[in-house]
Amino acid sequence: MMGERTVMQEELFYGFSLERHVPGNHLLRAIDRFVDLSDLRRHLAPYYSPIGRPSIDPELLIRMLLVGYCFGIRSERRLCEEVHLNLAYRWFCRLGLDGDVPDHSTFSKTRHGRFRESDLLRELFETVLRRCMAEGLVGGEGFAVDASLIVADAHRQRGVARTEDLPQAGRAVEEYLAVLDDAAFGGATPVPPKYLSPADPAARWTASWGGPAVYAYCTNYLIDVEHAVIVDVEATTAVRQAEVGAARTMIDRTQERFDLWPERLIGDTGYGSAEMLNWLVHARGIEPHIPVFDKSRRTDGTFSREDFTYDHDSDTYRCPGGRRLQNSRRAFTEPRSGVTKDDTRIYRASKSDCDTCPLKPSCCPKEPARKIPRSIHEGARDMARDIAKTEAYAASRRQRKKVEMLFAHLKRILKLGRLRLRGPCGARDEFLLAATAQNLRKLAKICSPQTLVPAT
Numbered sequence: 409m410m411g412e413r414t415v416m417q418e419e420l421f422y423g424f425s426l427e428r429h430v431p432g433n434h435l436l437r438a439i440d441r442f443v444d445l446s447d448l449r450r451h452l453a454p455y456y457s458p459i460g461r462p463s464i465d466p467e468l469l470i471r472m473l474l475v476g477y478c479f480g481i482r483s484e485r486r487l488c489e490e491v492h493l494n495l496a497y498r499w500f501c502r503l504g505l506d507g508d509v510p511d512h513s514t515f516s517k518t519r520h521g522r523f524r525e526s527d528l529l530r531e532l533f534e535t536v537l538r539r540c541m542a543e544g545l546v547g548g549e550g551f552a553v554d555a556s557l558i559v560a561d562a563h564r565q566r567g568v569a570r571t572e573d574l575p576q577a578g579r580a581v582e583e584y585l586a587v588l589d590d591a592a593f594g595g596a597t598p599v600p601p602k603y604l605s606p607a608d609p610a611a612r613w614t615a616s617w618g619g620p621a622v623y624a625y626c627t628n629y630l631i632d633v634e635h636a637v638i639v640d641v642e643a644t645t646a647v648r649q650a651e652v653g654a655a656r657t658m659i660d661r662t663q664e665r666f667d668l669w670p671e672r673l674i675g676d677t678g679y680g681s682a683e684m685l686n687w688l689v690h691a692r693g694i695e696p697h698i699p700v701f702d703k704s705r706r707t708d709g710t711f712s713r714e715d716f717t718y719d720h721d722s723d724t725y726r727c728p729g730g731r732r733l734q735n736s737r738r739a740f741t742e743p744r745s746g747v748t749k750d751d752t753r754i755y756r757a758s759k760s761d762c763d764t765c766p767l768k769p770s771c772c773p774k775e776p777a778r779k780i781p782r783s784i785h786e787g788a789r790d791m792a793r794d795i796a797k798t799e800a801y802a803a804s805r806r807q808r809k810k811v812e813m814l815f816a817h818l819k820r821i822l823k824l825g826r827l828r829l830r831g832p833c834g835a836r837d838e839f840l841l842a843a844t845a846q847n848l849r850k851l852a853k854i855c856s857p858q859t860l861v862p863a864t
């Protein structure tokens with residue numbers, strides 16, 4: 409027989425425990441174990457006035473931001489609504505059933521002020537990284553580096569051609585002027601951008617992602633390949649030179665802050681310039697598992713540089729015709745280095761050898777004699793070429809996909825395909841929080857395997 413509720417009886421008192429209603433395998437339960445904010449108040453204390461009306465608890469703001477970044481809630485208004493309505497979010501934020509959720513405008517005020525001045529978000533990222541290390545998730549043997557474009561919060565069809573045409577005021581314009589000489593932004597390349605966005609002039613106008621040109625920043629990740637834990641993150645403009653500079657900054661900072669010194673670095677061809685390989689091999693003692701950036705191969709059918717054999721002992725090249733190419737044939741009274749402004753040395757064949765050589769049409773048909781430029785960092789490039797023939801290198805190629813997976817996760821699951829904050833500081837804040845969230849989710853997934861990790 410079908411039952412029917414005949415009497416509406418509302419209880420006068422309810423006993424309700426948030427603790428009991430958050431499932432044991434909820435992602436936030438697993439993450440909560442690893443969020444240590446015990447040092448937060450001491451870190452922020454110098455940035456608060458000792459008198460006046462008490463502020464919103466900064467720990468509450470950080471916990472709410474972590475909820476937002478862990479679950480891909482990009483809008484701060486929506487985040488406030490979700491925390492208000494969702495029991496698990498309330499539990500994680502220590503709000504109880506009746507706690508007030510702060511207004512969304514509190515985030516922007518606090519972020520632009522105390523959080524940035526105190527570099528709190530980097531402190532938070534490093535606290536989580538220390539926990540990853542304590543849990544044994546960071547091997548420290550092999551690192552991988554890569555960068556990914558993130559579209560800036562700027563309309564792609566509104567741009568100006570010159571700095572003088574930018575609006576005179578605004579936080580994003582002030583930040584742009586402040587980083588004009590910064591190697592990670594304005595100082596990365598002497599090539600001026602085609603357009604500047606009045607809304608966010610530090611964002612670079614670029615089409616390097618293969619689609620229509622957009623204004624964008626780059627997030628740079630340095631990861632440990634054992635468990636794909638992010639060991640450092642850096643925001644730069646969307647220019648390759650800035651990304652290579654960021655890789656150096658991150659390697660040095662990781663060593664300085666955490667005493668992590670990898671034996672090998674995995675990267676793509678963009679990191680395979682002669683200067684970068686030389687810095688890795690000779691200045692830092694790191695094996696470059698990186699394809700060499702080499703534009704010496706010829707496509708017109710004539711001999712390429714690889715057809716010439718270098719002899720270390722005599723510091724000469726031997727050509728396919730068996731002749732020697734030397735850096736210098738004259739005895740100068742004052743010895744010369746022979747290094748050009750491009751950091752190369754030019755090795756030349758003798759004109760008399762080439763004039764009589766039957767291979768000349770396949771070697772240097774339009775020149776009197778063949779020249780071969782050799783970078784002063786060629787030793788490091790040769791080492792990278794030798795490593796590329798090993799099995800360890802083939803394994804490194806597979807491990808490099810881990811960093812690309814993290815970027816895919818960042819954009820598809822955490823929904824950070826487009827920034828919400830403007831300026832270099834906004835990009836830095838967003839990338840730090842997203843990397844922190846990714847490391848926390850990684851900790852939860854590995855250390856609490858029964859946790860239900862939502863896909864979206």
Ligand code: SF4
Nearest residue numbers: 727729762765771778
């Ligand atoms: S043309 Fe000159 S450099 Fe080229 S193979 Fe002949 S001798 Fe050697």
